[in-house]
Amino acid sequence: MSWLEKLTPPGVQKMFSKRDTPENLWVKCPVSGEMVFHKDLEAGLYVTPAGHHMRIGPDLRFKFTFDGDWREIAIPDVPKDPLKFKDDKPYTSRLSAARKKTGREDAMAIGVGNIGGVETTVLVQDFAFMGGSLGMAAGEGFIKAAHTAIEHRTPMVVFTAAGGARMQEGCLSLMQMPRTTLAVEELREAGLPYIVVLTDPTTGGVTASYAMLGDVHIAEPGALIGFAGPRVIEQTIREKLPPGFQRAEYLLDKGMVDKVVHRRDLRGVLSRILRTLMKRTGPNPAAESESRAVALPDSREG
Structure with missing residues (x-):
């Protein structure tokens, strides 16, 4: 003192x-x-x-995407540690740490609400939960979202963000790729739109399954999208990759992505797509709220 x-x-x-x-x-x-x-x-x-575009979790995604309030749908329970996996720490310890960090049971979150006046089922993949890795819980979450959309006759929008399959669940994780693909086919058979919004990063088995099966593919600016990462590809082919390889703008130029959309414009773009595909007429609440909002500066300026 x-x-x-x-x-x-x-x-x-x-x-x-x-x-x-x-x-x-x-x-x-x-x-x-x-x-x-x-x-x-x-x-x-x-x-x-x-x-x-910073990575954001489900709560903010829902807030920025829906017209107003939404209701969340619980993710089905799955076995917590089916393989009794352990590396430098038990898998159960990693799950507990991720749940404490995010406040969620796993990487998927389902919300149902209106986008441009169209009731929509939205699935958000949270990269903060073990890198958004695709495991049994994530697979069940995707299937639950698809079945919710079919039950209520709503389109489905998924925001992808993942580093790939969850290694701690081995082949059980890889099995989610065909399972989610079948769920997308169920949506198609029901005649319901399936829209994918690719966020940073979307890689691995997620890209190899439901992330590339949408009726429309939208990406946020600068998002990394691919199967293997650029460094792995360069080491494999022993060549330097072109600038911007696997980024959203590069994939738009190559036809892999339909549109790259700034986050401030995303709800308006989604609302117009959904209203067109669902053949909705009349006032668009999302467009009206946009006209009243204060314009944010364009990231390309300055």
Whole structure:
């Protein structure tokens, strides 16, 4: 304790004590290195001034996508550790840590609400939960979302974000690829639209299954989309890949993606697609809310 602190009355010390500062008060943009105030980042839908689309979880996805309120659908329960897998720590410990971090049971979250006045089933893959890896719970979540859409006669929109299959579940994880593919076929047989929004990153078995089976493929700017990563491909073929390889804009140019859409415009684009495919007429609530909203700066400016 310093001499000044000894002379200062306790009441005054308490008044001028150091206040706790939130750890996330400033966020560093991975592209420009600029420090962005978290309130400004939130106001910009978690897109930095340089145009980098930050990864976001299901709650924000639902908030940015639906016209208003939505209801969540529970993910079916699955065996927690079917293979009793252990590497440097037990699989159950990794699951517990991921659940504590995200507040969710697994990587998938299902919401049902209106987009442009069209009731829609939305599935969000959370990269924060073990890299959005595709395991039994994620597979069951996808199938549950598809069956919910079929039951209520709604289109289905999925936001993909994954590093691939979940190694701790072995072949049980790989089995989710054909299972989710069959669920997409059920949607098609029911005559319901299936829209995929590819976010950063979408790789591995997810890309090799339901992420590339949509009626329409939309991607967020700069999203990494592919099966194996660029580094693995370069090491395999021993050649330098072209600039922007496997990024959303590159894939748009090659015809793998139908449209690259800024996050601020995504709800409006989805609403127009869904209303067209579902043959809805009349006022578009999403378009009306957009016209009242304050325009965000274009990431290409400046």
